[in-house]
Amino acid sequence: MTKTIISEGLPVDEQLLIRKQTIQNGTGNKRICIVTGTHGDELEGQYVCFELIRRLNENIEALDGTVDVYPALNPLGVDSVTRGIPTFDLDMNRIFPGDPRGHLIEHTAWQIIQDLKGADMVIDIHASNIFLREMPQARINVQMGKKLIPYAQMLNIDFIWVHDAATVLESTLAHSLNVLKTPTIVIEMGIGMRITLDYGNRLVDGILNLMKNMKMLKGFKPAEMSKPRLSTTGEVVFLNAESSGIIIPTVSHSVNVRKGDLLCRIVDPFEGVVLQDVLSPVDGLLFTLRTYPVVYEGSLIARIFSEKSDQ
Numbered sequence: 001m002t003k004t005i006i007s008e009g010l011p012v013d014e015q016l017l018i019r020k021q022t023i024q025n026g027t028g029n030k031r032i033c034i035v036t037g038t039h040g041d042e043l044e045g046q047y048v049c050f051e052l053i054r055r056l057n058e059n060i061e062a063l064d065g066t067v068d069v070y071p072a073l074n075p076l077g078v079d080s081v082t083r084g085i086p087t088f089d090l091d092m093n094r095i096f097p098g099d100p101r102g103h104l105i106e107h108t109a110w111q112i113i114q115d116l117k118g119a120d121m122v123i124d125i126h127a128s129n130i131f132l133r134e135m136p137q138a139r140i141n142v143q144m145g146k147k148l149i150p151y152a153q154m155l156n157i158d159f160i161w162v163h164d165a166a167t168v169l170e171s172t173l174a175h176s177l178n179v180l181k182t183p184t185i186v187i188e189m190g191i192g193m194r195i196t197l198d199y200g201n202r203l204v205d206g207i208l209n210l211m212k213n214m215k216m217l218k219g220f221k222p223a224e225m226s227k228p229r230l231s232t233t234g235e236v237v238f239l240n241a242e243s244s245g246i247i248i249p250t251v252s253h254s255v256n257v258r259k260g261d262l263l264c265r266i267v268d269p270f271e272g273v274v275l276q277d278v279l280s281p282v283d284g285l286l287f288t289l290r291t292y293p294v295v296y297e298g299s300l301i302a303r304i305f306s307e308k309s310d311q
C-alpha cells in the first residue's frame with residue numbers, strides 16, 4: 001500500500017510529495033523502515049528498495065509485521081540526480097530533526113521524523129558520492145555502538161565503522177532518530193549515481209536476515225552472511241593525494257592489501273610522467289577507493305582498515 005506522508009505545495013503548480021510503500025502481514029507489531037534518497041545523487045538504495053519489495057511480495061506469507069520502504073526522502077533531488085535539495089541549496093542530512101514551525105524543508109524534515117519515530121529499526125542507505133567507491137559498511141556513533149553493532153553484524157556487510165562521538169553530526173537523520181530511541185543504522189555502499197548489483201543483493205539478504213532475527217519473518221532461511229570487521233579492533237588509515245593529476249587505478253576495490261602494495265598512480269598526461277605512486281602504508285582492508293580520475297592535491301584517495309595483530 002502506497003501512502004503519501006508529506007504533501008507540500010511548491011511555489012507554482014508542482015507539489016513536493018514524499019511517499020512510502022507499506023508491506024504488512026500477520027499479527028506481529030514490529031516495524032522496520034528502509035529509507036534512502038536523502039542525497040539525491042546516491043542511487044544504490046533504489047535497487048535495494050525494488051528488490052526488497054519484490055522479494056517480500058513474493059513471500060508475503062512469511063512476513064509477520066510491517067515493512068515501510070521510503071525510496072526518496074528527497075524526491076526533488078533523486079528525480080534530478082542532485083545531491084542536495086534543488087532550489088534550496090541544502091544538504092537534507094543537515095536539517096534534522098527539523099522544526100514543525102520552520103520553513104518548508106524544516107517542516108518536511110520534522111514530518112519525516114514523526115513518521116519514522118517509534119520503529120523497531122531504521123536502515124538509512126547511502127551511496128558515497130561520485131568520487132569514492134565504498135565497500136558495504138555500517139557507520140555507527142560510538143554512543144550507540146553497544147546497542148547497534150549486534151544488529152549491524154546481521155546485515156551481510158564487510159565493515160562496521162564506529163565513529164567518535166565528536167565526529168557525529170547532530171543534524172543527521174540517523175542521529176536525530178537514535179536520540180529519540182529509534183534505533184537507526186547508516187549503510188554506506190557503492191558509488192554515487194550508479195547501481196552495484198552485487199552490493200544491493202547482499203544488503204537485501206542482510207535486511208531479510210535482520211528481520212528473521214527480529215522475528216519478523218517466519219520459516220525463512222537466510223543466505224550465508226558475511227562477517228563484518230569492526231573498526232574498534234584496529235585503525236582506519238586515510239591516504240590523500242600528494243599531487244594534482246589523473247589517477248590510473250592498479251588494484252581492484254574491496255581487497256586486502258599489503259604494506260607497500262601499489263594502489264594507484266597519479267600521472268601527468270601532459271608530460272607523460274608519474275607524479276606519485278600511491279603505496280599502501282599498512283596491511284589491511286581497502287574499503288574506500290577513489291574512482292574519479294581527476295584528483296587534486298589533498299583529495300582523499302583511499303581508506304584502509306588495519307586490524308591490530310593481537311586481535
Ligand SMILES: [Zn+2]
Nearest residue numbers: 039042126127
Ligand atoms: Zn549520503
